[in-house]
Amino acid sequence: MATQQSLQNFSEEDVAKHGTEESLWIVIDGGVYDLTSFQNEHPGGKKILKRVAGKDASKMFWKYHNAGILKKYTPKLQIGAIGSAAPVVQEKEADAPAAPVAVVESSTAKELFEQYGDMVPFADPNWYQGYSTAYLNASHVALRDEVRAWVDAEIEPFVGEWDEKKEVPAEIYKEMGRRGYLAGALGVHYPVEYTDIRPKCVAPEQWDHFHEMILTDEITRAGSGGLVWNLLGGYGIGAPPVVKFATPETKQRVLPGLLAGDKRICLCITEPDAGSDVANLTTSAKLTPDGKHYIVNGEKKWITNGIWADYFTVAVRTGGEGMSGVSLLLLEKTMPGLNVRRMDCSGVWSSGTTYVTFEDVKVPVENLIGKENQGFKVIMTNFNHERLGIIIQATRFSRVCYEESMKYAHKRRTFGKRLIDHPVIRAKLANMAIKIEATYNWLENMVFQTCSMSEQEAMYRLGGAIAGLKAQSTQTFEFCAREAAQIFGGLSYSRGGQGGKVERLYREVRAYAIPGGSEEIMLDLAVRQSLRVHQALGAKL
Known part of the structure; x- marks a missing residue:
């Protein structure tokens, strides 16, 4: 894809002529940026920019910022590059699909x-x-x-x-x-x-x-x-x-x-007293005497996207105790008695985590999803997909922690040499890498199996393995987030800047280790489910 604007080539002498508040240029990694109109917006104030006006500010920039900041402001502020250096532009020729x-x-x-x-x-x-x-x-x-x-x-x-x-x-x-x-x-x-x-x-x-x-x-x-x-x-x-x-x-x-992005939906299963124990949820749905509506009462907690949702896929109790009394209903935002409020959580701030309450919500029986009292089976068909999504995310977040650490280790110097030149840092990176690769290769195999099996077969045969992989991926994520924080030191303890991604992801580890089935439950399920399947397949124990 071609660049969106024509950028000029400058010499260092050209840049040096623009070292005043009235005309302030700087150089970052060979790119020339005009910050004259940006001075009042700079979070650190004008004084910091004046120190590097007309100069190469690469070292100071990377001391305080990460690559995301450069990507954000390059389209607005870059005017050229030094000499014949390839300018850092907002779009790259290499963005075209690779053949x-x-x-x-x-x-x-x-x-x-x-x-x-x-x-x-x-x-x-x-x-x-x-x-x-x-x-x-x-x-x-x-x-x-x-x-x-x-x-x-x-x-x-x-x-x-x-x-x-x-x-x-x-x-x-x-x-x-x-x-x-x-x-x-x-x-x-x-x-x-x-x-x-x-x-x-x-x-x-x-x-x-x-x-x-x-x-x-x-x-x-x-x-x-x-x-x-x-x-x-x-x-x-x-x-x-x-x-x-x-x-x-x-x-x-x-x-x-929903598919067009005009409407949004969320899943409401977890309750204040029923998280992983889905079979014991208490939100009730009772039929009206004429049999045309369900009246829903109860509450759901930690519901992702709930504050923006137009539709709510809700697990309710329509029958007796246990899994055989659970049904699934589609509720709509416009239904009186359905109320939402945002929850403040440790991480995933922009996910819209929500507390949802139902007070005599009248739902047409046509909004039943599946059959009455068989909602638990519907919920179970959802788990492989949900857990694979969590695994994909946790594995890539582990890579992000690793990649940020590797790049930082090549810039940061301690005791007279780069971090990457210290064996202890290389050992940390190596331990991150081997856990990531083991998890990813298992993930690829599980995805391949889902492509090769019917949904019913995959739900039966892969449930145990996917549960085990879910635990492995979140444990790997936690390990990599911790090791990355150690490599970044104090930078990983403050929001934003070079360690911003690591700080954010470290806060979000628990949001992956608990939802979709906690690590403890996943590890137990991995063995129980796999044993049940393989005994049926003729395992000799």
Whole structure:
């Protein structure tokens, strides 16, 4: 993709002539920036800028800022570059989709794609870096390139601001719909029957679980759990039950708006006294004497996206105790008696975590999702998709912690040498890398299995393994966040700046270790479920 504006070449002498408050230029990594009109906006004030006016400010800039700040202001402030240096511009020629360079002939099909990204070892999956893959094809590469270009230009530079404001602009969510990303994030086929929107670089009939994995992974690379949950969290777990189990009339009425990004949805299962213990939830739904409505009373807690949702996929008790008395209903924001309030949490600030209350909410029986008293089965079909999403995010966040640490270790000097030259730092990075790669390779295999099995078979055979992988991914995330914080030192304890991503992600570890099934429950389920399946398959114990 070509650059959006023509940038001039300057000499250092040219820049030196602009060292006053009336005309203030600086150089950062070879790029020339005119900060004359920016002085009053600079968070550190004019004085800091005056110190570097007309000079190369690279060292001072990187002392206080991360790459996201440069990405954010480059389109507004860059006017050129020093000499023939390649200018740091807002869009790169390399943003065009990479084409496959070879297909290795073998009895097992393998693809080999061009090198992509910054080529920091282990900072991206190795198929980005010129290694072969047996799972992916050119359509996956094209989607990766498309999503990364969008995230780099329109999302990553702003996530810190959005996090502080506790909200992602509605336009970003709407763009997810326009690009076809929402329709591809349901853990099912691409639902062409409910939308005319099509992905730009992937035919709907080609769309598979790897495309969804890549979409989630590249958005997660921005380094904000609040962002990912805002765009994919409530939607990715609230909408699939509607797609799979709602009545045809409900689907036709609800899904087009959801897939386009015009409407939003959330999943309401967790209650103040019923988190992982779904079978014992207490929110009630009682039929009216005429049998035309359910009257819903109760409350739900920690509901992602609830403050913005138009629709609420709600687990209710319609029968007796235990799982056999649970049903699922679709409630709507306009229904009297449904109230929401924002919750303040440790992390994922821009995700819209919500406390939802139901006071005599009147719901048409046509809004039943699935069959009455069989909602627990519907909920169970949702778990593999939800947990895989968490695994993808936790694994990429681990990479973000690692990549930020690796790059910082090459800049920061202590005791007369760079951090990367200290064996103890290299050991930290190595331990992060081996955990990340082990987790990612298991993830790829699980996604491949979901592509190879029916949904019913995958739910039965993969539930245990995915539960175990969910625990492994969040433990890896916690380890990498801690090690990254140690490498960044005090910079990881203050919001913003070079350690901003690490600080934010460290706060968000628990938001991944607990939702979707806590690590303790996942580890127990991994063994129990896998044993049950393999005993049925003939395991000799």
